[in-house]
Amino acid sequence: MNKPIRVAVTGAAGQIGYSLLFPIAAGEMLGPDQPVILQLLELPAAMDALAGVAMELEDCAFPLLHGIEVSDDPMVAFKGADVLMLVGARPRTAGQDRADLIKANGPIFTGTGEAIDAVAADNAKIVVVGNPCNTNALIASSRAKRIPLANYTAMTRLDQSRAAGQIANKAGATPGDVKNVFVWGNHSDSMVPDVSLATIGGVGKGRAVTDVVGADWLAGDFDKTVRTRGKAIITARGKSSAASAAHAAISHIHDWFLGTGDNDFVSMAVPSDGSYGIPKGIIYSFPVRITAPWKYEIVQGLKVSDATKARMMASAEELLSEREAVQDLL
Numbered sequence: 001m002n003k004p005i006r007v008a009v010t011g012a013a014g015q016i017g018y019s020l021l022f023p024i025a026a027g028e029m030l031g032p033d034q035p036v037i038l039q040l041l042e043l044p045a046a047m048d049a050l051a052g053v054a055m056e057l058e059d060c061a062f063p064l065l066h067g068i069e070v071s072d073d074p075m076v077a078f079k080g081a082d083v084l085m086l087v088g089a090r091p092r093t094a095g096q097d098r099a100d101l102i103k104a105n106g107p108i109f110t111g112t113g114e115a116i117d118a119v120a121a122d123n124a125k126i127v128v129v130g131n132p133c134n135t136n137a138l139i140a141s142s143r144a145k146r147i148p149l150a151n152y153t154a155m156t157r158l159d160q161s162r163a164a165g166q167i168a169n170k171a172g173a174t175p176g177d178v179k180n181v182f183v184w185g186n187h188s189d190s191m192v193p194d195v196s197l198a199t200i201g202g203v204g205k206g207r208a209v210t211d212v213v214g215a216d217w218l219a220g221d222f223d224k225t226v227r228t229r230g231k232a233i234i235t236a237r238g239k240s241s242a243a244s245a246a247h248a249a250i251s252h253i254h255d256w257f258l259g260t261g262d263n264d265f266v267s268m269a270v271p272s273d274g275s276y277g278i279p280k281g282i283i284y285s286f287p288v289r290i291t292a293p294w295k296y297e298i299v300q301g302l303k304v305s306d307a308t309k310a311r312m313m314a315s316a317e318e319l320l321s322e323r324e325a326v327q328d329l330l
């Protein structure tokens with residue numbers, strides 16, 4: 001049996017937390033041979049609810065779940081954590097943009113970043129889910145002295161999955177047939193879903209998505225639906241996406257550790273290294289290739305149309321503005 005991987009989850013008693021913890025404990029995130037220890041963080045007011053979640057986890061008797069620790073102190077919850085899934089943050093309400101959360105949620109990530117750098121495992125891997133996730137990840141990463149900057153990521157996997165789901169529906173295919181869709185930029189309405197390399201029916205043998213579904217649909221309904229899906233869910237459900245967000249967070253960590261299967265790459269928001277002219281100093285969604293367990297590299301050399309490039313830069317500009325708005329937290 002492998003040594004257990006310690007997975008810290010913040011906001012563990014929230015909506016996403018409730019959908020996230022059970023599949024992790026069942027082995028869906030790190031594989032069927034990989035034990036886990038869950039280290040769960042909540043606010044003091046939610047510790048009773050978290051105790052209930054911990055009871056339910058115990059009651060599942062998951063063979064891979066080798067421990068559950070709960071705390072309201074990040075210095076305790078993050079101790080020795082190999083993977084940190086930072087979900088704990090306020091969701092937006094109908095009528096708000098994700099960026100409107102920055103004043104409420106940004107400060108959470110200063111203390112979070114400090115605690116990670118102080119007590120997490122040396123090479124800890126971090127995914128930020130709490131919105132606005134790119135800029136919250138930037139705030140946490142600004143505290144990194146010991147943990148490598150590249151290990152701070154934010155989640156745009158849900159946007160990628162939304163894009164694949166839309167294409168599958170339109171093409172009359174199943175989502176698993178849709179390969180190599182990805183998203184550039186911010187997890188906001190400015191994101192840029194990119195299907196220029198996407199295929200239906202398998203990498204290398206499939207048909208180009210652009211040949212199967214119409215260009216008008218791709219540029220119109222598809223693009224808008226993907227970019228604004230979060231708001232549509234809040235309007236319909238009265239609450240923001242939870243199960244799909246949890247699934248995307250699991251997929252983000254799964255692929256970072258275990259690879260992307262028969263997709264060549266996957267969307268992750270990572271610290272920009274200047275690729276494609278995206279300024280350094282922001283956390284931006286790129287297509288990344290997983291080259292070894294816990295190692296990603298930004299896919300290089302993709303041909304980007306002028307129109308896509310202009311939108312990519314606009315999303316980068318938005319992230320620069322968000323960074324400006326939290327300058328006091330960096």
Ligand code: NAD
Nearest residue numbers: 011013014015016042043046088089090091129130131245
């Ligand atoms: P929720 O309100 O149901 O749960 C959030 C939980 O976080 C609560 O239990 C709360 O007590 C806890 N919390 C708040 N501050 C905390 C702190 N400082 N430390 C620890 N825990 C804290 O919200 P939710 O629906 O689970 O959503 C959580 C966040 O995820 C929101 O910001 C939401 O917008 C975001 N989200 C992001 C994506 C994405 O694609 N990146 C998708 C869906 C939701």
Ligand code: LMR
Nearest residue numbers: 092098131230231240241
């Ligand atoms: C989503 O994309 O569903 C989440 O980021 C929640 C939101 O506020 O849109």
